[in-house]
Structures are given as C-alpha cells and as structure tokens.
Amino acid sequence: QSVLTQPPSVSAAPGQKVTISCSGSSSNIGRNYVSWFQQLPGTAPKLLIYENNKRPSGIPDRFSGSKSGTSATLDIIGLQTGDEADYHCGAWDSSLSVGMFGGGTKLTVL
Amino acid sequence: EVQLLESGGGLVQPGGSLRLSCVASGFMVTSHAMSWVRQAPGKGLEWVSVLSGSADYIHYADSVKDRFTISRDISKNTLYLQMNTLRVEDTAVYYCAREKWRTFDFDSWGQGTLVTVSS
Numbered sequence: 001q002s003v004l005t006q007p008p009s010v011s012a013a014p015g016q017k018v019t020i021s022c023s024g025s026s027s028n029i030g031r032n033y034v035s036w037f038q039q040l041p042g043t044a045p046k047l048l049i050y051e052n053n054k055r056p057s058g059i060p061d062r063f064s065g066s067k068s069g070t071s072a073t074l075d076i077i078g079l080q081t082g083d084e085a086d087y088h089c090g091a092w093d094s095s096l097s098v099g100m101f102g103g104g105t106k107l108t109v110l
Numbered sequence: 111e112v113q114l115l116e117s118g119g120g121l122v123q124p125g126g127s128l129r130l131s132c133v134a135s136g137f138m139v140t141s142h143a144m145s146w147v148r149q150a151p152g153k154g155l156e157w158v159s160v161l162s163g164s165a166d167y168i169h170y171a172d173s174v175k176d177r178f179t180i181s182r183d184i185s186k187n188t189l190y191l192q193m194n195t196l197r198v199e200d201t202a203v204y205y206c207a208r209e210k211w212r213t214f215d216f217d218s219w220g221q222g223t224l225v226t227v228s229s
Contacts, residue, residue: 033213037155044205044222045147045155050215088155092214097169099145099157099214 004028004089006102013110016079020105022072022089028100032092034072036065039086039104048087049074081109112136112218114206119223126196126227132189132206132220139163139182143209144189145216146180148202148225156202159191162212174200196227 005023012018022034034052037045047056049065052072064075072089089102118130130146146158159170159180168180179192189206203224207216 033215035214035216037216039155044219045207045216046219047215047217050210050217051213056217086154090155090157090214090216098171099147099160099169101147101155101157104154 003093004091004100004102006087006089006105008103009106009108011108011110012079014079014081017075017077018079018107020074020076020087020089020107022074022102024070024072024091024100025093026070027095028070028091028093029067029072030070031094034065034067035090036063036072036074037088037090039088041085045088076107079109083107084109112208114208114218114220116204116206116220116223119204119225121226121228122196123229124196124198124227127192127194128196128225130191130193130204130206130223130225132191134187134189134208137208138184139187139189140165140184143212144182145207145209146189146191146204147207147216147219148200148204149222150199150202153202158204160209161189193225196225198227201225201227 036049038048039045052067053065113135143162145160203222205222208218210217
C-alpha cells in the first residue's frame, strides 16, 4: 500500500548537495504533514524532519524539508559519509485513514 | 528518557498466531498515538496500525485488517499487536513507534522484533 513514490537511490560526492523527492496525492501529502526518517544500516528509523520542514532537536541544519502541493522534498547539503543511509518519507492518508511511507531511497556518498 | 522495547517475535507457521508487546518508558501511552510499523527483509517501511492516546481511534492497513488487533494495557504502559492467520508475506521486523504531535511524526522507535512466517 506504499503510494508515496521515492527514487530508489541517489548519490553524490562528499560536500555536495542531494535532493530526495516524495510524490503522493491530494489525500495524503496534499492534505497532511510529511515526515522524513533516516535509517542507518541495521538500525531503527530516526525522525529527521516533521511537519514538512521542522527538525527535531539534535538534527543538524544540513537537513531541510519542504512541501509543495502533493510532493515533498528532503535536501541534504554538505554531504558526509555518515549520511549514507535509507531515507523514508511518510504521511497520513485522510481518505483511506491509513499511514503511508514511500519505498525508501538509498543514499550513497561517493 | 523515552524508550520503547518490543518483544514477542519469532518463527511461526503460516496460519499461526503471535502477540507482540511494546513496553513504553519515560512517557504514558495514554498521552501519545502509538503505531506498529513493519519492514520486510530488504524492503521499505510499511505502516501497520495505530491506536490513539485517548483510544478514540484505531486504524489498520488493508493488508492486516481483520487479522491483526492493536491494543494496550495502561497499567503496564504496554502496547500490543495480536497477529492471527499469519502469512508468509507478514515476515518482517516489527517496530512500535510513538507519534509526538499526531502528525505522523514518529519521534521514538523501538529496536524492532523479527517475525518470520515459514513452514
């Protein structure tokens, strides 16, 4: 039931910027907040961005989120090798009354 | 400190049942919506179910509706997931997660418990 669409993978060099997209519909992203989660290998997901563009305490400002219409974006600047992880977007779907995640995007820092 | 600790995973045959537990500490489960989220091997996250803090709503993913039941024991500050009629495709690591503001903002996750459905 994963109807949020993310690219399977992205890559960039250390110090560069990467953008991860998350596309949905009017009943999920279009109507509700988007969250982003970082999942390092072998660990539980970690909240990175909530309510479209807010960072929890302790998350560096290299990470930023935005939303426009039925799409959301996660930007990471000043890439570090430690940023290599899977990134997941998520949102509530008001029409179906279910939660939804994207398929996840694997970030490789070359 | 907010912590979530899952248990109850294991190997079960197709058609079997299992009950997962998630003990919360550092906060009350009555104050936050709590969800179960699963991740099949090598796959992305899949939201499974939610129980609101005030227990005024419960929702399930279509893939588990009528087979899984979410519940809690307030006295034990523990969330449960009763899983019946298990299928091979239910094989996954199951996480419990807390929503901070009811905006799908899961700010705390357990370490996960592995459920393997196989004959």
